[in-house]
């Protein structure tokens with residue numbers, strides 16, 4: 001019997017995926033101070049695109065170099081040269097693989113390593129390890145500027161050879177900060193009711209669609225919920241999804257959580273949810289009854305059995321995998337050719353359980369660096385190395401960027 005993961009998926013806009021496997025976005029943190037894709041990006045995506053996925057999502061591509069998610073982010077601004085991006089996308093297109101750009105603004109989740117003063121919907125500070133400043137609420141002109149930057153980046157990415165774009169409205173980044181009543185305290189047309197809080201996202205989609213045309217895939221990554229009392233919840237999410245459907249987006253990716261509650265990584269989720277593998281599948285399968293947008297669900301998938309079951313039950317259309325691409329050098333080829341039915345979770349040495357998410361982030365960033373440097377993945381790093389890797393790296397690169405500014 002043919003493995004259902006290997007069946008193609010056709011979008012109504014005309015795009016086709018050769019199978020149901022997508023590499024979800026993972027920030028690369030590989031740029032020099034010019035914030036352009038370089039040889040390491042090419043090596044990384046060359047490796048991933050050879051292994052059989054239908055589509056790779058880039059890591060966060062930021063719309064404003066002042067508000068980064070990492071000091072090593074790729075950035076697109078008005079004066080950005082397109083040549084390096086063309087080289088990056090042509091690496092992937094060689095392998096009959098889609099390459100979509102994830103477009104993002106960190107808002108208050110921009111750390112002090114890259115930003116002295118962040119911006120957000122309101123001045124609600126993210127309190128985490130003392131790393132984040134109290135944000136300045138965006139003015140009306142500031143919001144217009146953010147919208148134009150998202151649209152410009154989307155157009156730029158299309159010209160550069162990406163075959164689709166995704167707007168990142170999940171995980172507590174700026175668009176999610178507007179959506180959540182905990183971080184959006186505004187009383188103007190950008191705050192208050194859900195329609196007002198979602199307005200920035202809707203404007204970005206509508207304006208981008210006009211520029212990109214109906215045949216170019218537009219996706220949104222959205223939280224099923226923020227998993228915080230008083231935050232963006234499942235009911236809000238369903239209502240926003242209805243509006244996204246009316247706007248004709250091509251693919252909805254469901255995730256969940258923010259920097260304060262890392263549900264997207266399975267942290268803080270009930271053990272029963274984690275052991276069922278897919279963290280957000282229950283929400284997705286309920287959604288399925290009410291929504292026709294092609295659906296991607298990301299978070300927790302580790303076995304072929306669980307992946308196939310979700311597809312058989314028609315709970316989703318494509319599966320997003322992120323960390324599995326950093327657990328095995330061959331993923332997802334083994335799933336697709338039937339030679340592997342499970343990726344093994346690595347054992348991550350965690351020195352301080354309170355900072356488990358930071359240690360995990362350090363571990364996976366070390367894995368990304370290995371692939372980008374053409375080295376095989378490693379499965380064991382000392383606890384001190386995973387704990388210190390990202391703070392050291394961000395500090396070093398932040399200092400370098402500041403010197404070269």
Ligand SMILES: Cc1cc2nc3c(=O)[nH]c(=O)nc-3n(C[C@H](O)[C@H](O)[C@H](O)COP(=O)(O)O)c2cc1C
Nearest residue numbers: 024025026027059060264298299300321322323364
């Ligand atoms: C190293 C790393 C970097 C990530 N960077 C991003 C990112 O840039 N954008 C994003 O939407 N999600 C990002 N994520 C979250 C993943 O896309 C995904 O939602 C999450 O890892 C859960 O999927 P998984 O269980 O298959 O890993 C990142 C995850 C990891 C491990």
